[in-house]
Amino acid sequence: MSDGGPDADGWLFLTSAAGETPVVVRVRARPPSDAEREENPNLVVIRWPFDGEDGAFPDEDLLTDMAAFEEQLFAAMDHDGWGTGVAVLTASGAREWRIYTQDFERFQDGLNEALVGAAPYPLEFATFEDPDWTAYTELTPDA
Numbered sequence: 001m002s003d004g005g006p007d008a009d010g011w012l013f014l015t016s017a018a019g020e021t022p023v024v025v026r027v028r029a030r031p032p033s034d035a036e037r038e039e040n041p042n043l044v045v046i047r048w049p050f051d052g053e054d055g056a057f058p059d060e061d062l063l064t065d066m067a068a069f070e071e072q073l074f075a076a077m078d079h080d081g082w083g084t085g086v087a088v089l090t091a092s093g094a095r096e097w098r099i100y101t102q103d104f105e106r107f108q109d110g111l112n113e114a115l116v117g118a119a120p121y122p123l124e125f126a127t128f129e130d131p132d133w134t135a136y137t138e139l140t141p142d143a
Helices: 034-039 060-080 104-114
Strands: 002-006 011-018 021-028 042-049 084-091 094-101 124-129
Touching: 042 060, 042 104, 060 084, 060 094, 060 104, 094 104
Parallel strands: none
Antiparallel strands: 002 011, 011 021, 021 084, 042 094, 042 124, 084 094
16 A cells, blocks of 8 residues: 555545555554553444446545535544544445444444434444454554
8 A cells, every 4th residue: 555644634545456446545643542442442334335337436426425424423423432433445336434432332322313314324334342453453554
């Protein structure tokens, strides 16, 4: 992956290609502290699939919808403290958000509250216990 360097908000932009398929990753530049890892041992992966030919990325309208969802999600997590976003991956066919949380139920309640009144999004969810933050460190070998 090539490194774009951290932006003003503390995110690194990485690009790669899995075969012919481009992959764009935005990952938190600052590694978590030991206390943060300990307090948030659970991983939530939110996946938004989209139609696209090999190598295709979301069109402008879909990118706008994804950005609106992400803004709602991250603003609510930052305000209420029920999750910590660490990575956003976009590749042919899906965008994925990786988030660490103290508690899956609290995360779900917070997300549902944050999205009240929003249009339904075509999201898929997976949850994992990940106390070592492997889903983060696999993207940032120096973490």
